[in-house]
Amino acid sequence: MNLTETWRSGFVRRWHSNPDLAATGQTNAHHQWGCAVLAMHLFPEDHDLLRAAILHDVAEVNLGDVSGLAKRQTPALKAALDKAEADNASRLGIEYTTSERLKFVDMLDAYLWAKHHRPDILDGQGWPDQLRKMTALATALGVSDKFRAIIEGTKND
Numbered sequence: 795m796n797l798t799e800t801w802r803s804g805f806v807r808r809w810h811s812n813p814d815l816a817a818t819g820q821t822n823a824h825h826q827w828g829c830a831v832l833a834m835h836l837f838p839e840d841h842d843l844l845r846a847a848i849l850h851d852v853a854e855v856n857l858g859d860v861s862g863l864a865k866r867q868t869p870a871l872k873a874a875l876d877k878a879e880a881d882n883a884s885r886l887g888i889e890y891t892t893s894e895r896l897k898f899v900d901m902l903d904a905y906l907w908a909k910h911h912r913p914d915i916l917d918g919q920g921w922p923d924q925l926r927k928m929t930a931l932a933t934a935l936g937v938s939d940k941f942r943a944i945i946e947g948t949k950n951d
Contacts, residue, residue, distance in 0.1 A: 795887040803855035811861045814919070818911040822851045822859065828903040829896075832944075836937045837895055846890035847899055853883040863920065898931045902944070 804823030809815035829847035837843050851859065857878055865872035883889075905924055909916060916922070925945075932941035 796885070799855050799886050800849075800852050800888065803852040806851070806854045806859050808859050809861075810859070811864065814912050814915050815908060818907070820907055822854060825903055825907070826851055828906070829899045832899040832902055833895070835944075836899065836935075836940055840895060842891050843893065843895050843899070846892065846896045849888050849890045850892075850896060850900065852886060852888050853879040855882070855886070857882060894931065895935060898928065898935060898937075901928050901931075902941070906944070 804821055804826070806822040808820040808822060808825055809818060826848050829850065830844055833840065833843045833847040857875070860871070860875055865875065901924060905916075905921065905928065908921065916925075928941065929938070932938045
């Protein structure tokens with residue numbers, strides 16, 4: 795693993811293209827740590843998930859964090875970024891396993907960040923749909939009670 799570039803990847807800024815969240819200052823280090831904490835709470839026996847949570851956005855170093863909305867609206871962009879990130883991960887020697895659990899904690903951390911910093915936006919901009927998807931995924935993964943407690947227990951003012 796390329797330690798220097800992996801460490802530097804934590805400084806990549808998230809939300810830079812989202813006018814409502816750009817000023818909140820989240821970096822990949824914040825996000826990956828949040829995902830790791832959620833993974834340990836929701837799936838404490840899954841050490842592969844913990845590794846994936848910590849490393850899943852490292853390949854964005856020198857590429858940036860392109861918004862999920864941009865990738866959904868432009869499939870060719872998503873395909874190009876997926877390839878560039880895979881090549882970058884290989885160059886950096888980063889390996890982890892993707893899973894539905896990783897997708898879930900990734901989505902949940904983003905939702906919790908928005909809820910903490912800008913709860914007023916959660917009624918629009920795709921957030922209600924994300925909450926529905928996470929609720930369904932929590933049920934499928936067998937963590938719906940823990941999920942509900944997390945959602946209800948976070949700052950909402």
